[in-house]
Structure formats: C-alpha cells, structure tokens
Amino acid sequence: MNTGYFDYAAPANEPVYSYAPGSPERAALKKQLAAFKAETADIPMYIGGKEIRTGKTVDLRPPHEIKHKLGHFHEGDASHINDAINAALEAREKWANMDWEARAGIFLRAADLIATKYRYHMNGATMLGQSKNAYQAEIDSACELIDFLRWNVHYLSEIYRQQPVSSPGVHNRMEYRPLEGFVLAVTPFNFTAIGGNLPASAAMCGNVVVWKPANTQVFAAQMFMQVLIEAGLPAGVINLVYASGPLIGDICFSNPHFAGIHFTGSTGVFQTMWKTIGQNIHKYKTYPRIVGETGGKDFVLIHKSANPEVAATALARGAFEYQGQKCSAASRAYLPSNIADAIKTKLIADLKTMKMGTTEDFSNFINAVIDERSFDKIAKYIDNAKQDPAAKVIAGGNYNKTEGYFIEPTVIETTDPKYITMCEEIFGPVLTIHVYDAEKFEEIMDVVDSTSEYALTGSIIAQDRYAVELATRKLVNCAGNFYINDKPTGAVVGQQPFGGARASGTNDKAGSMLNLYRWLSARAIKETFVPPVDYRYPFLNEA
Structure with a gap:
C-alpha cells in the first residue's frame, strides 16, 4: 500500500455574497x-x-x-x-x-x-x-x-x-x-x-x-x-x-x-x-x-459610557435578524438611565424602517416565524405584556397569520427585571428591555447573572474599558459566547466556536x-x- 502524511491547512472562511441589486448572485x-x-x-x-x-x-x-x-x-x-x-x-x-x-x-x-x-x-x-x-x-x-x-x-x-512522547526502547x-x-x-x-x-x-x-x-x-x-x-x-x-x-x-x-x-x-x-x-x-x-x-435567554448589557447608536444597532440586529429565531438572539437588554431614551429613540426609529414580508422580496428585513404553533406562543407573550402593569409595548406588537406567520418586531419595556419575558425563552421577534440606574452597574450585573437558567450568549456595550473588564470577569458563567461592543449573534466557524453552559x-x-x-x-x-x-x-x- 502507499503511505503518506496528509496536511489539510486551516481554510479561509467562505466569502459572503452581497446579493446587491444588479449582482449575478442575486439573479x-x-x-x-x-x-x-x-x-x-x-x-x-x-x-x-x-x-x-x-x-x-x-x-x-x-x-x-x-x-x-x-x-x-x-x-x-x-x-x-x-x-x-x-x-x-x-x-x-x-x-x-x-x-x-x-x-x-x-x-x-x-x-x-x-x-x-x-x-x-x-x-x-x-x-x-x-x-x-x-x-x-x-x-x-x-x-x-x-x-x-x-x-x-x-x-x-x-x-x-x-501523538504521545516515547522513551528509549519504546514507541508510543x-x-x-x-x-x-x-x-x-x-x-x-x-x-x-x-x-x-x-x-x-x-x-x-x-x-x-x-x-x-x-x-x-x-x-x-x-x-x-x-x-x-x-x-x-x-x-x-x-x-x-x-x-x-x-x-x-x-x-x-x-x-x-x-x-x-x-x-x-x-x-x-x-x-x-x-x-x-x-x-x-x-x-x-x-x-x-x-x-x-x-436554549438561550441572551442578554445585552449596556454601560453608561456606551455610544447609544452602537447599542441600538446591536439590539436591532441581535434581536430581530431572522425574526429572533436564533438561540443566540438578543432577547433581554439592560439600558442605563442616562442614555436609555437615546437608545430607545433610535431603536424605535430603526424598527419603523424594517419591511416585513416574503423572502422573495429582497427588500424585506423581516419574514415569517416558522409555524403556527410558534406564532401562537409568541402572540400570547405579546398579548399578556399589553395587559400587564409591569410591562409596556413600546414598538411593534401587531401580528397576523392570514397569509403567513408574521409578527412585527416587538419591544417590551418592563419595570421588573424579573418579568416573565426577561426570563423565559420566546424564540421570536420580541426584545424586552429594562432601564436601570446608571450608577448601579455592578448591581445590575448580579441581576443579569441570576435572571435566567441559560448561559449561551451575551454582550457588553461600553466605551469604558474598566467596565468591559469588570463585566467580562463578573459575567464569566453567564455566556459560552461573550461579545464586546457587538450583538450576541453571528458566531463564525474557526473564529468564535459556539456553545453555552448551564441550561444552554x-x-x-x-x-x-x-x-x-x-x-x-x-x-x-x-x-x-x-x-x-x-x-x-x-x-x-x-x-
């Protein structure tokens, strides 16, 4: 038989096509x-x-x-x-x-x-x-x-x-x-x-x-x-x-x-x-x-030093790409009181520009959730939030299954950091936010750590490097994939190996x-x- 030692070098990641108008891949x-x-x-x-x-x-x-x-x-x-x-x-x-x-x-x-x-x-x-x-x-x-x-x-x-080492007179x-x-x-x-x-x-x-x-x-x-x-x-x-x-x-x-x-x-x-x-x-x-x-109940923790536009973009993409049907999707966010209004303003404005419809219309950012069972489950969470004094729907909240299982990107704001949609996995286009005292960053990290049974992904948005370092250390067991100044989704093979602990x-x-x-x-x-x-x-x- 023929024998050789074969080498398979580390590959480059496959280039992502843009599907821009006029491109051959789009056609x-x-x-x-x-x-x-x-x-x-x-x-x-x-x-x-x-x-x-x-x-x-x-x-x-x-x-x-x-x-x-x-x-x-x-x-x-x-x-x-x-x-x-x-x-x-x-x-x-x-x-x-x-x-x-x-x-x-x-x-x-x-x-x-x-x-x-x-x-x-x-x-x-x-x-x-x-x-x-x-x-x-x-x-x-x-x-x-x-x-x-x-x-x-x-x-x-x-x-x-x-291979293991070998001592004189032995081959291992x-x-x-x-x-x-x-x-x-x-x-x-x-x-x-x-x-x-x-x-x-x-x-x-x-x-x-x-x-x-x-x-x-x-x-x-x-x-x-x-x-x-x-x-x-x-x-x-x-x-x-x-x-x-x-x-x-x-x-x-x-x-x-x-x-x-x-x-x-x-x-x-x-x-x-x-x-x-x-x-x-x-x-x-x-x-x-x-x-x-x-499962996952993935968090975005925003520090008082964060750029509000960076934070809002991370939430918009992290929570609503593929209708939030990613185990890594951002589904709970903690906004500091000093910039919470600025983040919400941009996030709500961005959501108003997101078109929803079929996948064949490439201008649609939002498509349908996977089936009727999922649709009904998500709609129930939204309806309950509309009726709960501890919660308020500040964006979206509408849904319809006449032609397909369409649910608007929905943002719920709650005064209770342990509100049900902050804790339970929804697996849909629903983001729940809680505004915390901007001077109580360490305290809110305890809340982040204790709120969910899951530990899949999470992110910290901050310009203060001490805050980044503190969150990285203190939230060490909260996420198997932890992101700094980015959304908690989008792991790439060979770059961010994916997985999580606890119930994840x-x-x-x-x-x-x-x-x-x-x-x-x-x-x-x-x-x-x-x-x-x-x-x-x-x-x-x-x-």
Whole structure:
C-alpha cells in the first residue's frame, strides 16, 4: 500500500455574497427560487443509500406563504427507524476503516459543491422552507455550512497528528477510533448549517449516523443529503429519516448499539433525552456521548459610557435578524438611565424602517416565524405584556397569520427585571428591555447573572474599558459566547466556536476541535522493542 502524511491547512472562511441589486448572485438566486416554486417536490427518506417513500406524506409550505405548497416529504414509522439503525451498523466497519484522506475528500468535495453548483439550491431551499431572507440564508446554508465542512477536516487532521512522547526502547502512538455503535443526530429548523454539521461532524470522524431533522427544515436537509451523495458519501453512513421525535428517541435510546446523541433544540427535550439515556445505561455496549446545544435567554448589557447608536444597532440586529429565531438572539437588554431614551429613540426609529414580508422580496428585513404553533406562543407573550402593569409595548406588537406567520418586531419595556419575558425563552421577534440606574452597574450585573437558567450568549456595550473588564470577569458563567461592543449573534466557524453552559447545553463548541473530540475514542498503543526476559529489577540486588 502507499503511505503518506496528509496536511489539510486551516481554510479561509467562505466569502459572503452581497446579493446587491444588479449582482449575478442575486439573479441566480431569484431564478432558483422561481424554479423551486414552479415544481412540487416529492421528498423521500434516505436509508442505506435507498430513497424510501412511504406514501404517508406531510406537506411543506413556506411560513410566509402558507397557501403555496412547496412539496411534501414521506413520513416514516418504527420500521424505518430500525432500518436506518441497521443500515448504519452494516456500513460501520467499512466506513470506520476507510483511509482518513478518502473520508476527508468526500466532505471537502461537498463543501465545494455547495460553494458552486448548489449554492443557490441550498440558499433557496432555506429561504422558502424556513423563511430566511437572502443574506441570512447566505451566511447560514452556504457560508457556515461550507466552513463547518472545511474547518472540521482541518481540525480532525490536527487531532490525528497529536501523538504521545516515547522513551528509549519504546514507541508510543495514539489511534483515534470512531465510537462503537451509531450516533443519533437531531437537528433544529433554524440553521441549515447546524442541520448539516451535526450528522456530518460525527460521520467525518468515522461514525455512522441516524439523522432526524425538524419537519420544518426537511426541504433544506434533503438538499444537503443530495449534496453528500453526489460528493461520494457511501450508502448507510448517514441515514435521513422523518419520524416523530419521541418515537425515534424510544427506539434509538433502547438500542444496545446507541453510542451518542448530537442534538440542537430545546432544553426540555434534551433533559428528557439525558434522563432516558441514564435510565437505559445498563443496556448499552459503551457509555454514550451526550452532546447538546439548547436554549438561550441572551442578554445585552449596556454601560453608561456606551455610544447609544452602537447599542441600538446591536439590539436591532441581535434581536430581530431572522425574526429572533436564533438561540443566540438578543432577547433581554439592560439600558442605563442616562442614555436609555437615546437608545430607545433610535431603536424605535430603526424598527419603523424594517419591511416585513416574503423572502422573495429582497427588500424585506423581516419574514415569517416558522409555524403556527410558534406564532401562537409568541402572540400570547405579546398579548399578556399589553395587559400587564409591569410591562409596556413600546414598538411593534401587531401580528397576523392570514397569509403567513408574521409578527412585527416587538419591544417590551418592563419595570421588573424579573418579568416573565426577561426570563423565559420566546424564540421570536420580541426584545424586552429594562432601564436601570446608571450608577448601579455592578448591581445590575448580579441581576443579569441570576435572571435566567441559560448561559449561551451575551454582550457588553461600553466605551469604558474598566467596565468591559469588570463585566467580562463578573459575567464569566453567564455566556459560552461573550461579545464586546457587538450583538450576541453571528458566531463564525474557526473564529468564535459556539456553545453555552448551564441550561444552554454541554458547551462542546461546534466550529472547533472540542466538538470533534466527542466523536472519537482514543486508543493508546505501546510497543517495546527489546522486551525484558527477567522480572527482577536492579533495586532487588543486595549490593
């Protein structure tokens, strides 16, 4: 056999296209959007390399245009989940034994396919299926997903080259094996990149995967699966199934070959998963890896020295890009009394300029929330705030689901720093602000730290460097991603590895080596060149 040491250098982040008027990418994306809308997609599951159609279909409709049918997907049952597990286990040995450079080539090719041939397919599917505007789709379903694939190849090559020292007469080496069994990837609706990365990162490490995406993200998920297949991913390595979450959990968490869960979603679901895995721990061949990124109640703390325009812009973007449906979205803000009015004035003025409507109109900054269930939940929070003496809606507050699930960007001001919308995750275009005494900065940091069970993202806006340093130290456990003079969203692979602690997850930092270590099992090997032939050590001699 031929042997070589292969190097995968740190890549540059994928450039973000602007989609400005007159640009070629704008024309290409609009053409792809029209093509998607002109046909009705018939979306199968992918199990063991085969397209599986059950005849039990679920319609897919754009959240911003619910009368239009994009297509439908074929829903699976328990038999399909078991088929997916069996297909994964059947593929496991051959995939685990594939040379690293061959595995790497598949995912690097997938990245290049997305960057070129399928860029507008990925973005268009995300725009229509998940109601993201062109720019939000570009940074997600194109750039971030490409970055995950390329950077993870680089990180994994760096892990593989890490080796222990050897003493005279001995050679030590370390092998990094895949886990013994299959990995379950459960992915959310809000980021196509997360939907792709959770199964792909585990598979890149040599694992086989059962992938269950959110129903509301199936349109983009199956597009990525098609890219992987074209890139050369062998049958059975990743099996894409559409079935109910509880059913998948019941079957996968009861299987002795269950080796790990890669999850992004709600805290409650993740905690239930953890409990079930714990109850079933005696069934498994190996202790499963449990990796999850869950909810957030992300804060922006503004100091009295802050520039009001900087603060208002961070709130406008951080709270309302993609309708606040980011686990990192700014959802609670603390404004100092000396500049609170200036911040509110600019923020309210900015919100009045934000257009809301379909994703196909590129002038719309705001689109629809993901589905009716989410719409109803968010509307209830807004209605309650309108009736509560401790709260006041100072911007937005209107909503309508006649044509799509549209909710205006809404700002609630409360006199109670522990008001419900300061504490509970809403996952929508709702920002709650509280004005505090500008001279009580240290006291408000105690409030920030104690208000929420989550610890995902947060930011400090200040020109006073002592205030920045104090907040960075005192809020050390409040956020896994902490931003200085910026919004708390927009982590970039290779630049800001993402994750959070407390009720926000296991902080395994997608976009870094840390996440990949969770999908590897190390084996240390020691070889002695001239082994001893006598048990006696020198210290046993009398003289």
